[in-house]
Amino acid sequence: MTGAPICTPSKTSFSEFGGKAVQYDTHAVIYYEGDPAKRLYELVKGSVMLYKLLPDGRRQVVEVLRPGDIFGLAGSDENDCTAETLTNAEIQEIDLKQVERSDALQRTLTRCLTNQMRVLHEHAVLLGRKSAVERVASFLMHLVPDRGGVGCVGPIDDSDDGFDLRLHMTRQEIADYLGLTIETVSRVVSDLKRRGVIRVDRADQIHLNKVCSLCQMTGMH
Amino acid sequence: MTGAPICTPSKTSFSEFGGKAVQYDTHAVIYYEGDPAKRLYELVKGSVMLYKLLPDGRRQVVEVLRPGDIFGLAGSDENDCTAETLTNAEIQEIDLKQVERSDALQRTLTRCLTNQMRVLHEHAVLLGRKSAVERVASFLMHLVPDRGGVGCVGPIDDSDDGFDLRLHMTRQEIADYLGLTIETVSRVVSDLKRRGVIRVDRADQIHLNKVCSLCQMTGMH
DNA sequence: CGAAGGTTTGATAACGATCAAGGAAGGTGG
């Protein structure tokens, strides 16, 4: 299940620069930390995580990427993270040499990097200053579009402020993303369930009963 | 190791695009989180930190910048962090509208952002997975040039592997950067002193007796 | 000298990690 690349055409920002679309299976490694950095990648469909390992095996997932995000820029000749898919994924790949040449691409890059940087800043707050409950609540809130951020639109309908979501991550991956252990993640989820804030339909399929009350638990209110 | 200039610094990057140099005092706020983002900044001399606050006052310092680093790009119309000097600082400032126009500037930006991103990734590992001792050791090692990274050159002289450094940060700032409390930072520093790894000449002036042995405590070996 | 800000140290508590079982869900082969 290495994610044998099957090329298909696609119409994203990269295609016009000689990039080609590649399909990956779930949990396929796109590249390893320390590998020579040869390509720039744009996630078109699915989800990808970037993580780093310490020599003793401790892992930190540093980014969870969504369609439109780019990755593979290391700033040196080696990748600084391992990139692994969380789902089936379609990825546009383009040679780094091409990137050097294109002004338009540089412009796109600046915009993407700036956004990822903002996400990393917020994640640093989560890792450095939030409690376990706040981390899990923040994590779940990030999966709800248009809610919880500065531009939160509030409940669309006062009576029913629920939301269904798929995690696409195992408890271990969530734990490694949130800087917790798998047991703590599991306990917090169970606790949210017990308190009626969420309903766990399947391990990776969760219904938020009241988005606003979950949002109150993120530490940002 | 690359040894290469991290962020293609230099006194020229901004001045030729209509930027102007501004001097700041120690602990001066350059802009606040939430302020409209109008300018791009390049740190020329001194040190600057970026931090975020939670409503209840918890603070996380998300970046500590050095000459050559750029900041102020928010990816939206509001700054996502507060920027505050740690020392007297000289900063090149340029209007964001100018940045939009220049291809050369975009190229510089991509390179700088990529580097800062790598630093943020490593810091996420520190915040999410390292112990208090490992955090402080990593912090101190980052202040030693050419050591501790992938391209560590090792002791220049086997007999004397010492190094003098200035922190330019209070214990509180260090704590907020490392995701610890001021007491824990103080205790770890005292412990390193007791163990003979460092010598504390003044609160913010520390001599590393043996860089290599400190490096062993970063969790990366 | 006294005040203020920053730092250190001690005592105690709490949160999350660790250790240890047990349980559900999905996949495979008989």
Add this chain to the structure above:
DNA sequence: CCACCTTCCTTGATCGTTATCAAACCTTCG
């Protein structure tokens, strides 16, 4: 279709690291 296996998840008991609370100690400076 069921037995079995594997993988992932949950729960419980206990431990340890770091946070919290409190007080004393420097250092600098008017």
